[in-house]
Amino acid sequence: MTDTATDAFVSYRSLLFTVAYEMLGSAADAEDVLQETWLRWSGVDLGVVQDQRAYLVRITTRLALTRLRTLRRRKESYVGPWLPEPLLTAPDVAEDVELADSVSMAMLLVLETLTPTERAVFVLREVFDVEYEEIAEAVGKTQAAVRQIAHRAREHVAARRPRGEVTPTQARTVLDAFHRAVETGDLQSLLDILAPDVVFLGDGGGIVQAVPQPIIGADRIARVFLTGMTKISATTKLLPAQINGYPALILRVDGDVDTVLGLRVDDGRITGLYAVRNPQKLSRVSQETAVTRL
Template identity: 55%
Template sequence: MAEGAFTEHRPLLFTIAYEMLGSATDAEDVLQESYLRWSAVDPAAVEHPRAYLVRVVTRQALNHLRAVRARREEYVGTWLPEPIRTAPEVSDDAILAESVSMAMMLVLETLSPAERAVFVLHDVFAYTHGEIAASIGKTEVTVRQIAHRARRHVHARRRRFEPDSDATREIVQRFLRAAATGEIQALMDLLAPDVVQISDGGGKVVAARRPITGRDDVARFVLGVIRTSAATTRVEHATYNGMPAARFLTGGELDWLVAFEIHNGRITGLYGIRNPDKLHRAETVHPLDRGGHLPWKP
């Protein structure tokens, strides 16, 4: 019975943990710890299993987040969230797609652990301030203050993007064709003037250590990467974090992947992950769920 309840709510629990931590590996660790705690409880004594499990996962994720923050400050190069392969239907839920996008996950990284937990639970999953207060061990008044502060911070920094769709995939295909053939003007036409390219190699593989901004510099960087890529590299299209993405495989192994942020028909962001520690689970498709709450209205 305990296992059945946990399995039923697992997609929701994973989604909460991932959005709080930015790492599928850490989210799975949190779920394992939470399951051990759940299995030690008499399920018959729990009136609302989902609410109980959300509370346990939230507290475990908060503890985990506080522990990993110092490690991320020492990260070599630019840190990006561990990418998760998502089913195309995730894009049908605009709130969910935005909440797991690379851009939003980077904004969430700038919040304090408490702010991140409150924002994720309230603005993405629509839990009430009272429910969140019970989950994180603070008063409802304090949670309201945290929510206001976090929302103001996120709204000032959020980037608009279009989820994975036939239209965005076509833009990515045109971009890859232009890069492969060296058509610099065609490449530039697809990039927004203020486009940002961010690479994450974790100090383990070659990658740009700092973000590259501006259409000219990003186009030159992309062409340089393509020129130095192995002739045996194969490109596959996929969906990661609710965004159109390209997987680059060399010798049959995933070498790097790029998620594309697209707005108004132009590429505004490229998020390239090469850190092998973040790619080793990139084949798994993660079912995501917001738990059936009412949609959040920004």
């Protein structure tokens, strides 16, 4: 393996991870895809590669598509709601609004409603600005077909994504209000920050206890949180963090991560709360994961 090939892979590794993660919603599976990408890349004759970035993205996309179809079958037997694997991200991710939006828990859940090919096309075109010709190569479709898929995916996502752009400052303000209301047991303040049709999802993966079905409605969800807070011990801490590019909360019990709580904000109120408790999905919140569009 030449130093040139190694250097190229290392320099684009964070980009390739981000592509795979946005397609899969799973850091563990994204890492597996990167290992396979490295194996494929190590056998490539670099003399025929005109654009190393494009070539690596193409390999990653094809492998992620194959894995995404396998994941879909696995999710059919998943116990309870499935949520993306949360990532602790650096503060500068929030400064790139498009990147933060694309890796947010809310957006990853929207992407789950696309077909595998639609998801790949949307991610490559809308997030990474890959040319249609390259996307067609990556997904095995004609350019005309890719353009149609991209149009369909954009419309699908636009109808389901958070309404309007939410800045990190706005999201932090909402999160702080929620955090304060929960910790002080202030029911009215909690109801004020929750949208009437807010949805609460919990992912325990059948390993730990979590809400087995979505809970809908501000009053029901507020009482669930306030009741839960009365049961926590003195060694339990609810701490702010930067998860998937947005402000979130991490619940630590005796110093260990117990739950990651992400949120979706629309028009200044919380419309989605996502509690990841499956311990197999919590390894990426102990140290920052690099994500990038470059």
